[in-house]
Amino acid sequence: MKVHGQPTRTVWLEADGATVGIIDQTRLPHAFATLRLRTLEEVAHAIRSMQVRGAPLIGATAAYGVCQALRVEASDEALARACAVLLATRPTAVNLRWALEEMRRALQPLPPGERVAAAYARAAALCDEDVAINRGIGTQGLRLLEAAWERKGRKGRVNVLTHCNAGWLATVDWGTALAPVYLAHEAGLPVHVWVDETRPRNQGASLTAWELGQHGVPHTVIADNVGGHLMQHGEVDLCIVGTDRTTARGDVANKIGTYLKALAAKDNGVPFYVALPSPTIDWTLEDGVRDIPIEQRDGTELTDISGRLPSGEVVTVRVTPEGSPVANYGFDVTPARLVTALITERGVCPASPEGLLSLFPERRPAR
Ligand code: MRU
Secondary structure, eight states: OEETTEEOOSEEEOTTSSOEEEEOTTSTTTOOOEEEEOSHHHHHHHHHTTSSOSHHHHHHHHHHHHHHHHHHOOSHHHHHHHHHHHHTSOSSOTHHHHHHHHHHHHHTTSOHHHHHHHHHHHHHHHHHHHHHHHHHHHHHHHHHHHHHHHHTTTOSOEEEEEOSOOSGGGSSSSOSTTHHHHHHHHTTOOEEEEEEOOTTTTHIIIIIHHHHHHTTOOEEEEOTTOHHHHHHTTOOSEEEEOOSEEETTOOEEEETTHHHHHHHHHHHTOOEEEEOOGGGEETTOSOHHHHSOOOBOOTHHHHEEEEEOTTSOEEEEEOSOTTOOOOOBOEEEEOGGGOSEEEETTEEEOSSHHHHHHHOGGGSOOO
């Protein structure tokens, strides 16, 4: 996608062939700043502190973290240590585990002397695969937006509600939930996005609004609690969200508050779609509510809020009373029964074991 008109990915290799470049997403929307990551520790910090975030981008960046570790030492122990350090950065998004397993599978059989070059090659390939997958999700999801447009008799605009940021900033490029939106916009379909602010870190208000604005996609930021009201008044044609981990039966973990939007959608007959690349499927889990680990983050994300003063200075202020305890849950799980369909790179399917297996038959247990 583009930043100030220039094609840009969210993670890249610098011209020296070793340093990793990222966009510092903690600075958006007030400043577009990039960072250079040269060590395993810097990559781990970038993921932990959410300078990079979003399930697919976490995985892609972690792959480059392995490269940085192996540059220092390429032994079996160093590879295992790097994977352990990176895996511990964030617990919910399964793309992290998937990317590290991919790296290990590619590197472990090689002699240490060949590992560094192979690691960079595999990390670059993972990034390219992510871009292709998300483009595929866009193509599949575009049909749903076109169908919504037809249902409206090609009048007005197609109103999409999304939660958090599942756009190109959350992936290497294109995004998941927003990929169909970008393709629809490019195709001239009048699409408008309701952007949930997504407290506590405001990824909707800060990131989704920013990237939609960069691409000229009509959008409106709303407080987190507005979606139900809009649905009751026919102002939402469909919801599309991303996911950090989807179980084999179609339960979906995503940013905290997603579940409430799915409940409101069900009550109002609004289709609720979840867009996901296949590496986000955790085939080892069935019951997402019981088994998906939910990240709990530092309470200051809830007690403090930051913003830009008219002078341009970015400041952080406290919004809760001193001493009030807080609990900061990062994600929730939407049960499959509330999901209208899953949008994957291979097609759109029911959120059910059979639905997923119809698109990924290679995952069918051998008899
Ligand atoms: O905590 P974050 O910002 O990493 O959470 C991101 C989300 O919840 C996204 O919706 C999810 O990763 C899907 S991204 C394509």
